[in-house]
Amino acid sequence: MKFSKAFFKNFRLLRNLELDFSTDPERRLTVIRAANESGKTTTLMAMQWALYGDISLPGKGKDYRLHPIDWDFDNNPRVMIEVIIEFEHVSYKPANNGKSQEMTKFYRLIRSTSEEMKGKKHKRLPSTVALYELNPQGDTPIEPVEPILHDMLPLELREVFFTDGDRVLSFIQANISATAKRQRVQNAIKSLLGLNVIENAINHINVSINDTYKKVKDRSHSKDLSEVSERLEIVTNDLDKLEPKNLDLIDQLTNVELQIDEKDNEIVAILARGDQEALSRELIECRENIQKLEMRKKELEKKHSNLFRDDALAYNLIAPIINKAFQILSTLEADGTIPSNTIPVLEERINIGKCFCDELFDDSPSGIKRREAVERKINLQKQNDGLLKQLTDLFYSSRRILTDRNTQNWNWGEKYKDVLKQRNDNEEQLQKERQNQNAINIKLEQLGNTDVRAMKDYKRNLELTKEKIIRDQASVYNQIKNLKEQAKVLEKQQNSLLRRKERNYLLLSELEVSKDIRKILQNTYDALINNELQKVSTTMNEYFLKMICADPEQGAIIRKSEITPVFDIKVYGSRNRHLDPDRDLNGASRRALTLSFILALTNVSEVIAPNVIDTPLGMTSGHVKRSVLETSIEHSSQLVLFLTRAEIESCQDIIDQNAGIVITLTNTAHYPLMLKNNPNNSEIKVLRCECDHYEHCQLCERLGFESNAKLAYRD
Amino acid sequence: MDKYYNPFQNQELRFPKIYQEQILRFTQTKSDDVKGSQPSQSPFPRMVDLWLFAVCIGAKKGKRTLLTKEETYKFIEGAIFTSDPWRVDLLSLLAIGFSENPNIINKPREIIQMANELAVTGLPEVFQMLTEGYSEPIWNLSTQIVEMLQEAD
Numbered sequence: 001m002k003f004s005k006a007f008f009k010n011f012r013l014l015r016n017l018e019l020d021f022s023t024d025p026e027r028r029l030t031v032i033r034a035a036n037e038s039g040k041t042t043t044l045m046a047m048q049w050a051l052y053g054d055i056s057l058p059g060k061g062k063d064y065r066l067h068p069i070d071w072d073f074d075n076n077p078r079v080m081i082e083v084i085i086e087f088e089h090v091s092y093k094p095a096n097n098g099k100s101q102e103m104t105k106f107y108r109l110i111r112s113t114s115e116e117m118k119g120k121k122h123k124r125l126p127s128t129v130a131l132y133e134l135n136p137q138g139d140t141p142i143e144p145v146e147p148i149l150h151d152m153l154p155l156e157l158r159e160v161f162f163t164d165g166d167r168v169l170s171f172i173q174a175n176i177s178a179t180a181k182r183q184r185v186q187n188a189i190k191s192l193l194g195l196n197v198i199e200n201a202i203n204h205i206n207v208s209i210n211d212t213y214k215k216v217k218d219r220s221h222s223k224d225l226s227e228v229s230e231r232l233e234i235v236t237n238d239l240d241k242l243e244p245k246n247l248d249l250i251d252q253l254t255n256v257e258l259q260i261d262e263k264d265n266e267i268v269a270i271l272a273r274g275d276q277e278a279l280s281r282e283l284i285e286c287r288e289n290i291q292k293l294e295m296r297k298k299e300l301e302k303k304h305s306n307l308f309r310d311d312a313l314a315y316n317l318i319a320p321i322i323n324k325a326f327q328i329l330s331t332l333e334a335d336g337t338i339p340s341n342t343i344p345v346l347e348e349r350i351n352i353g354k355c356f357c358d359e360l361f362d363d364s365p366s367g368i369k370r371r372e373a374v375e376r377k378i379n380l381q382k383q384n385d386g387l388l389k390q391l392t393d394l395f396y397s398s399r400r401i402l403t404d405r406n407t408q409n410w411n412w413g414e415k416y417k418d419v420l421k422q423r424n425d426n427e428e429q430l431q432k433e434r435q436n437q438n439a440i441n442i443k444l445e446q447l448g449n450t451d452v453r454a455m456k457d458y459k460r461n462l463e464l465t466k467e468k469i470i471r472d473q474a475s476v477y478n479q480i481k482n483l484k485e486q487a488k489v490l491e492k493q494q495n496s497l498l499r500r501k502e503r504n505y506l507l508l509s510e511l512e513v514s515k516d517i518r519k520i521l522q523n524t525y526d527a528l529i530n531n532e533l534q535k536v537s538t539t540m541n542e543y544f545l546k547m548i549c550a551d552p553e554q555g556a557i558i559r560k561s562e563i564t565p566v567f568d569i570k571v572y573g574s575r576n577r578h579l580d581p582d583r584d585l586n587g588a589s590r591r592a593l594t595l596s597f598i599l600a601l602t603n604v605s606e607v608i609a610p611n612v613i614d615t616p617l618g619m620t621s622g623h624v625k626r627s628v629l630e631t632s633i634e635h636s637s638q639l640v641l642f643l644t645r646a647e648i649e650s651c652q653d654i655i656d657q658n659a660g661i662v663i664t665l666t667n668t669a670h671y672p673l674m675l676k677n678n679p680n681n682s683e684i685k686v687l688r689c690e691c692d693h694y695e696h697c698q699l700c701e702r703l704g705f706e707s708n709a710k711l712a713y714r715d
Numbered sequence: 716m717d718k719y720y721n722p723f724q725n726q727e728l729r730f731p732k733i734y735q736e737q738i739l740r741f742t743q744t745k746s747d748d749v750k751g752s753q754p755s756q757s758p759f760p761r762m763v764d765l766w767l768f769a770v771c772i773g774a775k776k777g778k779r780t781l782l783t784k785e786e787t788y789k790f791i792e793g794a795i796f797t798s799d800p801w802r803v804d805l806l807s808l809l810a811i812g813f814s815e816n817p818n819i820i821n822k823p824r825e826i827i828q829m830a831n832e833l834a835v836t837g838l839p840e841v842f843q844m845l846t847e848g849y850s851e852p853i854w855n856l857s858t859q860i861v862e863m864l865q866e867a868d
Binding site for chain 2: 301302304305306307308309311313314315316317318319320321322323324325326328329332386387390391393394397398401412413416420
């Protein structure tokens with residue numbers, strides 16, 4: 001089978017999307033470039049749903065929404081959901097010369113359903129599926145659809161041909177139980193062999209054996225034989241019920257473990273983006289800081305403004321004039337005009353009656369003249385007293401000022417510098433807090449309504465479910481073990497009792513033959529599995545070593561990989577030392593190992609079908625990345641890869657040589673946080689553009705991607 | 716001087732009428748509906764601060780500009796100096812230094828007259844300092860003052 005086109009209508013983010021796939025055998029690769037949350041996983045899921053129906057959805061489709069999350073049910077109460085896949089399929093028919101002739105036929109598969117809202121829950125009708133063979137004369141409906149499809153692409157191989165690059169790591173991850181891992185590997189290998197024919201045959205034989213036990217019981221004339229046969233019948237009936245139950249529980253365990261792992265990854269991713277409670281607290285703190293800084297900004301502005309009324313500024317501006325005034329006052333001080341002490345001294349002299357020069361202030365004409373002169377001076381001094389007092393005070397205060405002039409307090413320039421620095425520092429802090437606030441708001445927006453606590457509770461419930469399943473499975477397994485032992489004992493007793501009576505020989509022979517056939521079938525079954533297991537193991541090892549050999553570090557440590565007879569995927573270092581994939585392998589090697597397993601299954605199965613892989617190159621880089629890509633292309637009949645820009649980096653030349661089609665998908669909801677340009681689309685959906693790995697355009701240009709500069713702009 | 720002594724108590728501080736709008740623009744104390752009351756746009760807290768700054772600039776230029784009473788308006792009385800006594804000393808020293816006559820301090824009316832005339836001289840340069848440059852007035856003024864003081868040094 002090779003996909004040629006796919007159409008998606010209202011399947012979650014895929015509202016109206018058409019994809020093309022390269023069918024050119026020389027250019028087997030189709031690259032769909034898409035960032036995270038741009039519909040990669042949804043596309044994978046949609047294609048599987050088209051092929052297999054609800055069983056391929058998470059939780060087998062129960063309560064799983066298919067309609068777009070922003071669907072307007074008020075105006076459109078029912079949403080039609082449809083996926084169409086066009087594909088070609090090669091089959092063979094005998095040619096006239098006795099050889100086989102290849103026939104390529106073209107098909108269109110249409111699966112559709114509809115959903116409505118009932119209260120807060122959606123209700124989905126069972127899907128309808130139709131298959132048409134495309135002919136130039138017209139399209140011919142093909143029936144029955146599902147058996148034909150599953151012949152072309154078996155349901156059991158679903159996860160082999162539609163691979164989630166992250167999920168597939170669960171084949172080797174440590175946090176999945178060993179039982180679950182083995183079961184998954186075993187199921188994958190069993191499915192590729194189509195061993196259900198033999199399994200069915202074994203089941204038929206078991207039914208036949210049980211019937212024979214019944215006959216023995218019914219026809220027996222011996223009470224003992226009758227009792228033993230009855231007990232044996234009950235034991236085998238119980239075994240028939242318990243064995244499928246056991247397989248189902250193992251299946252359930254695998255699914256729950258995968259769900260726990262997925263939930264864990266979701267929680268880690270969200271916590272990496274931020275815990276909503278913690279972020280909200282951070283935001284409040286940030287706002288308070290901004291408020292304080294804004295207040296401080298106003299205070300500092302005021303402080304700056306007050307510098308223009310500072311005395312230091314005025315004195316500095318007119319310093320020469322002030323100096324001159326001080327000199328004048330100093331002169332007055334020097335010549336004794338200030339401070340003014342004359343009046344008390346003169347009055348004292350008059351009272352004494354004698355001047356400084358020893359002349360007397362007596363009643364003689366000269367004495368009177370002298371006294372009058374001094375009294376005139378006193379009166380004159382009294383008149384000037386107010387002025388002199390002012391001058392004296394001014395002299396002393398200006399002397400203080402001029403003494404202080406050389407201190408820091410008088411340096412207006414330094415005061416201004418200090419205020420300037422405080423204002424700048426405050427502004428810088430304010431900018432930082434505002435940026436911090438924006439960043440927190442963006443993180444909160446990205447979190448949306450994600451409730452981390454609810455997710456953790458959900459995960460806890462899953463873990464409780466897992467514990468219960470493990471308990472139940474252990475109990476069922478024990479019961480099976482007991483029943484098998486009982487059956488063995490009872491069979492021995494029965495055989496022994498049967499042999500006593502000749503007439504029971506026929507029944508005994510019937511039983512013996514049935515058991516022998518069952519043994520042959522079981523041995524064949526086991527041999528086939530082990531045979532194919534060996535083939536898958538060898539092929540997986542070949543691909544794996546090829547992929548990692550380019551990494552000198554890992555290539556030096558790893559010597560071999562294999563699938564053991566008990567279906568464990570193991571890796572070995574030198575001297576056959578067992579390596580732990582989680583500890584001893586880097587991310588790239590783990591990815592290479594699981595992809596090697598998938599590709600090995602694909603090849604050993606000889607089923608010609610596409611490999612559709614979501615983010616196969618995550619955690620890989622450099623030579624290993626290139627090697628993984630090249631090996632995958634080489635060993636796939638049609639390879640469809642969903643790649644992020646980071647995955648494409650350093651692999652452009654490989655894509656140039658091998659890709660028949662390269663397109664880009666963009667999620668409109670990524671604007672404005674991740675997309676540069678507004679897609680002008682009110683609906684949340686994935687849009688396609690024809691940009692290849694060297695281009696971007698108005699639609700798909702992204703923010704913050706370092707390689708944007710290397711991409712050409714496509715109009 | 717006695718810190719409570721204000722010889723200019725009843726004297727009128729005056730501004731030229733032609734500059735009234737600009738004076739309002741660059742001072743903070745005015746009604747809310749007038750623009751530019753933020754310090755960044757109106758660096759001077761009060762009109763008397765702008766007046767004294769203009770006096771100092773006029774004194775630096777060494778020139779008095781006489782206007783008639785009709786050409787000027789009283790914006791406040793000298794009683795304002797009671798809250799900043801250092802301004803009384805400053806004006807007194809300025810008067811002595813500018814006139815070279817110590818007896819002038821006995822003539823407060825003459826001192827304020829001189830100061831008003833120096834302010835008239837200084838105001839155009841003050842407005843230029845506020846508006847010259849690509850920044851807000853507070854930053855233009857600050858830069859100009861720093862340069863002026865550096866030149867004086």
